[in-house]
Amino acid sequence: MSDLDRAIAQLRACRLIPEAQVRELCYKARELLIEEGNVVNVDAPVTICGDIHGQFHDLMELFRVGGDVPDTNYLFMGDFVDRGFYSLESFLLLLCLKVRYPDRITLIRGNHESRQITTVYGFYDECIRKYGSANVWRYCCEVFDYLALGALVLGASSELEPSGPVDTTQSSMPIDDALEIEILNSKGEVTMNSYRSRPQSSSASTDTRAISPPRDISTTPNQAPIRPGAAGTGASGDSGGSLSSRTGAVLCVHGGLSPVIDTVDKIRLIDRKQEVPHEGAMCDLLWSDPDEIDGWGLSPRGAGFLFGGDIVKRFNYRNDLSLVARAHQLVMEGYKEMFDGGIVTVWSAPNYCYRCGNVAAILELGEDTSNGGTVARSNGDYGRSNGLLGPNRPAVRSPGRRYRVFEAAAQDTRGMPAKKPVADYFLVRISIDTYRRRTY
Numbered sequence: 001m002s003d004l005d006r007a008i009a010q011l012r013a014c015r016l017i018p019e020a021q022v023r024e025l026c027y028k029a030r031e032l033l034i035e036e037g038n039v040v041n042v043d044a045p046v047t048i049c050g051d052i053h054g055q056f057h058d059l060m061e062l063f064r065v066g067g068d069v070p071d072t073n074y075l076f077m078g079d080f081v082d083r084g085f086y087s088l089e090s091f092l093l094l095l096c097l098k099v100r101y102p103d104r105i106t107l108i109r110g111n112h113e114s115r116q117i118t119t120v121y122g123f124y125d126e127c128i129r130k131y132g133s134a135n136v137w138r139y140c141c142e143v144f145d146y147l148a149l150g151a152l153v154l155g156a157s158s159e160l161e162p163s164g165p166v167d168t169t170q171s172s173m174p175i176d177d178a179l180e181i182e183i184l185n186s187k188g189e190v191t192m193n194s195y196r197s198r199p200q201s202s203s204a205s206t207d208t209r210a211i212s213p214p215r216d217i218s219t220t221p222n223q224a225p226i227r228p229g230a231a232g233t234g235a236s237g238d239s240g241g242s243l244s245s246r247t248g249a250v251l252c253v254h255g256g257l258s259p260v261i262d263t264v265d266k267i268r269l270i271d272r273k274q275e276v277p278h279e280g281a282m283c284d285l286l287w288s289d290p291d292e293i294d295g296w297g298l299s300p301r302g303a304g305f306l307f308g309g310d311i312v313k314r315f316n317y318r319n320d321l322s323l324v325a326r327a328h329q330l331v332m333e334g335y336k337e338m339f340d341g342g343i344v345t346v347w348s349a350p351n352y353c354y355r356c357g358n359v360a361a362i363l364e365l366g367e368d369t370s371n372g373g374t375v376a377r378s379n380g381d382y383g384r385s386n387g388l389l390g391p392n393r394p395a396v397r398s399p400g401r402r403y404r405v406f407e408a409a410a411q412d413t414r415g416m417p418a419k420k421p422v423a424d425y426f427l428v429r430i431s432i433d434t435y436r437r438r439t440y
């Protein structure tokens with residue numbers, strides 16, 4: 001067994017590795033990360049995860065529900081540290097897995113992967129408490145500076161292979177419908193699903209984005225109502241035909257969009273190897289939130305912006321994306337789709353801060369095995385020079401989404417330091433009401 005495998009086994013048991021080994025690990029991790037672009041290309045199948053926030057036992061539950069590395073290909077969207085009591089064990093394990101299986105796990109940066117934020121929200125104190133000095137905190141922060149800012153998932157399938165036994169209530173499901181969304185509980189049981197019409201030949205419906213809302217199988221047998229697809233997607237010129245069945249790429253970032261970033265390619269131009277700035281493109285990608293507004297708005301967080309559905313639709317259309325996946329906001333159900341499925345929030349810290357009572361989720365995207373999926377790629381190499389970029393190019397299809405929802409792991413919380421929660425963000429002064437409504 002190599003030193004690295006031993007470290008992985010030790011960290012899986014929630015036991016820390018020696019400081020000298022952390023130093024070596026962080027050095028190796030930096031060597032790997034320095035080679036990654038600001039936007040990492042990730043091939044489906046992949047399992048996308050949101051905030052972890054040092055909840056080590058819940059990270060173990062996540063791996064139990066989603067499968068272990070390297071069997072499952074993972075993409076973590078940042079905020080590994082702070083808030084929870086095991087930021088070190090959580091982040092160091094993920095880093096070990098990254099170094100051991102670099103092609104099976106992708107880590108992108110969250111707003112908490114920052115010197116300034118970690119000194120306020122727990123990670124710095126944890127390093128001092130567990131290692132007796134700030135050395136390990138410094139090594140980790142040097143790794144943070146090299147984490148990618150986003151990832152582009154390519155080649156995801158537009159429909160899911162149904163998982164588990166077919167429920168009898170599904171027996172009258174039209175055979176032409178494709179499974180688009182499936183919600184599973186932590187036992188792997190399907191609790192909700194939704195279908196959409198399969199694309200047919202060129203005579204098929206021109207609305208390839210028509211989907212049915214998720215329905216509860218246990219209460220609504222047989223019917224899968226179809227509602228009109230997204231209006232105003234900028235894709236109304238969809239002419240149907242085989243190309244309309246391509247699945248767009250999925251952009252993953254921690255926070256969201258930026259008013260100074262209108263293409264994915266512009267993210268690639270950022271000089272990311274630095275502390276997270278207080279403003280600008282890099283800051284916005286890690287701090288922004290979607291909101292039910294038109295255009296852009298000021299963020300109550302004091303960093304990043306709020307952005308509306310029109311912004312998401314324009315960005316997705318312009319960049320051939322079918323979906324933006326992001327984390328950064330607590331959602332009680334673990335995931336939340338907004339703007340006709342144009343963006344989804346994935347939250348992977350159940351019972352956040354050991355008191356919020358929320359469930360967590362991870363998002364699985366399957367692999368498109370139909371045609372190699374090359375048309376839908378949005379990395380600048382595909383789909384750019386084939387005439388599809390005109391105003392009438394067909395809309396991309398959204399990927400099939402399987403959400404696995406899970407609850408907090410049973411854990412021993414004895415020995416946790418009693419520490420008052422710190423007031424939320426200091427970049428601006430916000431009212432206590434805002435603090436109570438907002439979580440990070």
Ligand SMILES: [Mn+2]
Binds near residue numbers: 111327440
């Ligand atoms: Mn965050």
